[in-house]
Amino acid sequence: MSEDHHDHDHHHDNRYSAMQARVKALETVLTEKGLIDPAAIDAIVETYETKIGPRNGAHVVARAWSDPDFAEWLDRDATAAIASLGYTGRQGEHMRAVFNTPDTHNLVVCTLCSCYPWSVLGLPPIWYKAPAYRSRAVIDPRGVLAEFGLTLPENKKIRVWDSTAELRYLVIPERPDGTEGLGEEELAGLVSRDAMIGTAVAGVPA
Amino acid sequence: MNGPHDLGGQMGFGPVAPEKDEPWFHTDWERRALGITLSCGAFGAWSIDESRHARENIPPAEYLAASYYEIWTRALEMLLERHGFATRSEIDAGHKQLAPSTPKRILTADMVTGVLARGGPCDRPVETQPLFQPGDRVRTKNVNPVTHTRLPRYARAKSGTVEAVQGSYVFPDDNAHGRGENPQWVYTVVFDGHEIWGEGSDPTLTVSIDAWESYLERV
Numbered sequence: 001m002s003e004d005h006h007d008h009d010h011h012h013d014n015r016y017s018a019m020q021a022r023v024k025a026l027e028t029v030l031t032e033k034g035l036i037d038p039a040a041i042d043a044i045v046e047t048y049e050t051k052i053g054p055r056n057g058a059h060v061v062a063r064a065w066s067d068p069d070f071a072e073w074l075d076r077d078a079t080a081a082i083a084s085l086g087y088t089g090r091q092g093e094h095m096r097a098v099f100n101t102p103d104t105h106n107l108v109v110c111t112l113c114s115c116y117p118w119s120v121l122g123l124p125p126i127w128y129k130a131p132a133y134r135s136r137a138v139i140d141p142r143g144v145l146a147e148f149g150l151t152l153p154e155n156k157k158i159r160v161w162d163s164t165a166e167l168r169y170l171v172i173p174e175r176p177d178g179t180e181g182l183g184e185e186e187l188a189g190l191v192s193r194d195a196m197i198g199t200a201v202a203g204v205p206a
Numbered sequence: 207m208n209g210p211h212d213l214g215g216q217m218g219f220g221p222v223a224p225e226k227d228e229p230w231f232h233t234d235w236e237r238r239a240l241g242i243t244l245s246c247g248a249f250g251a252w253s254i255d256e257s258r259h260a261r262e263n264i265p266p267a268e269y270l271a272a273s274y275y276e277i278w279t280r281a282l283e284m285l286l287e288r289h290g291f292a293t294r295s296e297i298d299a300g301h302k303q304l305a306p307s308t309p310k311r312i313l314t315a316d317m318v319t320g321v322l323a324r325g326g327p328c329d330r331p332v333e334t335q336p337l338f339q340p341g342d343r344v345r346t347k348n349v350n351p352v353t354h355t356r357l358p359r360y361a362r363a364k365s366g367t368v369e370a371v372q373g374s375y376v377f378p379d380d381n382a383h384g385r386g387e388n389p390q391w392v393y394t395v396v397f398d399g400h401e402i403w404g405e406g407s408d409p410t411l412t413v414s415i416d417a418w419e420s421y422l423e424r425v
Contacts (some may be wrong), residue, residue, distance in 0.1 A: 016233055019276055023235040025300030026279065027242055029292050032302035035249070039315035041241025047322055048240070049230050090244075090325035094373075111214030111358050113258055114274060119325070123240070125228050129274040132219040138360065138413050139215045139403055147222045157410045162214065164356045165392050165416035166328050166375055199224070 053122035092119025107198035249309030
């Protein structure tokens, strides 16, 4: 970050510029030692910027909404059902799908670090990794949901899943009304990343 | 350990503040930090459990002030030093001074797709039968280890119900410290909100954790 970058928060800028130097130094040392391949870093970044993201998870949800056999498989063996659509790998090795119902809303958190189903949602957003969400999701989920603009009926049960082991959770939102005629691709368009974490519900057709 | 990472139920961090249309990365060094961390993980010199424990060992004031990729980077530096891949002096200088330890594997660009698609499964067979079954009432132990654990503080000494036997997995409390994988059965245990948070808690709330068998005792 350049010296003349004066627009808002200097503390933030200084911290970022110190980290830029620190990470650059680390990459240089490790490259000089032959321990890392900068082209591998480029490939990792490209994978997570272009190939692995919440469209994967939305595809899973749309298939579950469209195909009761797939939904049953997803409930019984989410890892295999999701792998059948081509989504496998790092931070998705052991998947569980949890289904919202008229009675119960599911919300996923990792209070201890930032465990998140990368293979179906991509890299986690900053708020998911930050103390405000990790601290409050388990004690005040309705307060947290309100900050996402989601107010649930008072009698709806809230089930919070703290990802303390290596199971990674994907929330399957309820299928919205009025979507009977839609195909998988249109259905997937109604499923946001947040709906698959549980901080939102599925969208409604325009 | 009762470290800064164990955040469940803490207060005072303010609103969640989700960012609209958040980019994958906010600055270029975050891209490099992700790629370097994953590349060094491929050395095979430490487990995900050891790296989580390294992050937990960042002093609380620093941990809570750091962004997540900063936490990752600080922990990675600790691991590189501990395992002989780089010294503090080299990292500070930004140049090689000594020959490093030899890793089991160096991740090259052509390996990335395969490595990410395989991931690192950590289910392992065990010879015992599960001690608990769905529906069993259990209590989490009251423990405060100075070492790594995945039993959060808010869920210690609490009574709940086993909902599912999830399989057997590497035991992080041992594996983080090089004591072997020592797999155990893992259970999803559900607690009423009131059991955890007491008076005034949300009556519609239940919280579950995934607990290794040795975290639990029968009630």
